[in-house]
Amino acid sequence: MSKLKSWGRVAWAWVDERLGLQPAVDMVAEKTVPEHRHTFWYYWGGLSLFFFVTQVVTGLLLMVYYEPGENAYASVSKITNEINYGWLIRSIHSWSANLMLGAVFIHMFSVYFFRAYRKPREFGWWTGLGLLGAAMLFGFSGYLLPMDELAYFATRVGLAVPEIMPGAGPLITAIARGGTDVGAATVQRFFVLHVMLLPMAFMALLGLHLWMIQKHGNKLPPGEEEKPVSEQRSVKFVPNFMMRDAVAWLVALMLLVGLACFFPWKLGPPADPLAAAPEGIHPEWYFMSQFIVLKLLGKVLPGVIGEYLGVAIFTLGGVFWGLIPLLDPESAGGRRARLFTWIGLVAVIGFLFLTVLAYWLP
Ligand code: HEM
Numbered sequence: 099m100s101k102l103k104s105w106g107r108v109a110w111a112w113v114d115e116r117l118g119l120q121p122a123v124d125m126v127a128e129k130t131v132p133e134h135r136h137t138f139w140y141y142w143g144g145l146s147l148f149f150f151v152t153q154v155v156t157g158l159l160l161m162v163y164y165e166p167g168e169n170a171y172a173s174v175s176k177i178t179n180e181i182n183y184g185w186l187i188r189s190i191h192s193w194s195a196n197l198m199l200g201a202v203f204i205h206m207f208s209v210y211f212f213r214a215y216r217k218p219r220e221f222g223w224w225t226g227l228g229l230l231g232a233a234m235l236f237g238f239s240g241y242l243l244p245m246d247e248l249a250y251f252a253t254r255v256g257l258a259v260p261e262i263m264p265g266a267g268p269l270i271t272a273i274a275r276g277g278t279d280v281g282a283a284t285v286q287r288f289f290v291l292h293v294m295l296l297p298m299a300f301m302a303l304l305g306l307h308l309w310m311i312q313k314h315g316n317k318l319p320p321g322e323e324e325k326p327v328s329e330q331r332s333v334k335f336v337p338n339f340m341m342r343d344a345v346a347w348l349v350a351l352m353l354l355v356g357l358a359c360f361f362p363w364k365l366g367p368p369a370d371p372l373a374a375a376p377e378g379i380h381p382e383w384y385f386m387s388q389f390i391v392l393k394l395l396g397k398v399l400p401g402v403i404g405e406y407l408g409v410a411i412f413t414l415g416g417v418f419w420g421l422i423p424l425l426d427p428e429s430a431g432g433r434r435a436r437l438f439t440w441i442g443l444v445a446v447i448g449f450l451f452l453t454v455l456a457y458w459l460p
Pocket of ligand 1 (some may be wrong): 139140141142143144146147202205206209212214215219223224225226227230233262304307311315316317318323373
């Protein structure tokens with residue numbers, strides 16, 4: 099054994115004697131990942147994680163110069179036009195937010211079709227839904243922070259939705275807005291949400307989420323599970339799968355930097371509450387399916403009935419999606435399982451169709 103290796107062992111023994119970390123190291127060392135023709139879908143949780151880490155690193159760099167409140171627009175303009183590589187960091191942060199949501203949606207639908215929400219993985223599904231909610235709120239709150247024209251009007255439209263919700267809706271909206279209209283106070287509040295509350299909630303949920311996966315391992319998809327154990331293959335997570343994860347992360351990094359450089363994130367004119375709302379105000383793509391449903395229902399139904407109906411549909415849909423592990427349990431037979439495959443297909447196709455429709459309709 100080389101001298102360096104034996105010194106390493108002595109140092110590790112010294113640390114482990116005090117912190118007792120060996121069981122955790124053993125656990126990771128024993129982790130395996132199943133290998134079959136659908137293994138590709140196991141990369142998407144890790145890719146979501148990669149984009150989140152990118153968000154944290156670039157977000158910290160942006161915070162060095164960003165000023166919430168009255169100076170929000172001026173500080174983002176300075177980051178974009180004056181600070182060295184500020185435009186690049188901002189562009190990576192904004193593109194990575196969108197790619198993260200994309201990766202999370204692909205990950206969610208793939209674990210859905212793998213039936214990875216079934217016993218004993220229910221908490222993986224529920225913590226995952228919490229992470230999706232937090233990721234969408236990250237996007238919504240981040241969108242306002244530059245306080246340009248688009249941010250201002252899109253946030254006004256976005257906040258009108260919780261405002262009509264019965265119960266706590268108006269109170270939550272009043273707290274979030276901090277006044278009668280979106281302004282410097284709103285930016286200040288969204289900033290606290292974006293850089294303090296959401297990261298804390300996200301990290302707690304992520305810790306639980308990753309613990310669940312470590313504890314139960316990756317689920318085999320239907321079709322592979324039924325095969326005899328002698329035909330089921332797997333690879334070690336460390337180092338084999340981790341190296342493949344690293345390749346996926348490098349590809350993601352190339353895509354991200356390419357997008358950020360060739361399509362730098364724009365900063366519009368400063369928000370002007372007295373100006374008329376510009377044409378085509380819309381939220382980020384991951385809110386577009388809800389946006390178009392509200393818009394269409396608002397057109398065909400009188401007054402606020404359309405909006406109420408839209409909010410009721412989303413709420414019920416969200417509750418149903420959360421109850422999936424209980425509605426399609428492990429014991430569910432062939433017919434019920436087929437029904438849930440159809441439900442999943444309708445959900446994916448419906449989401450994609452509505453999103454495309456929202457961009458296509460004037
Ligand atoms: C930023 C958000 C998320 C991150 C960082 C994340 C991360 C991960 C990682 C690293 C894995 C293990 C590798 C894999 O199977 O892909 C995983 C598995 C899993 N995730 Fe997520 N996830 C997120 C969101 C979600 C969402 C939205 C759901 C569903 C509602 C979800 C449900 C699950 C489930 C059920 C598993 C276990 C899969 C299995 O047993 O094979 N996750 N997640």
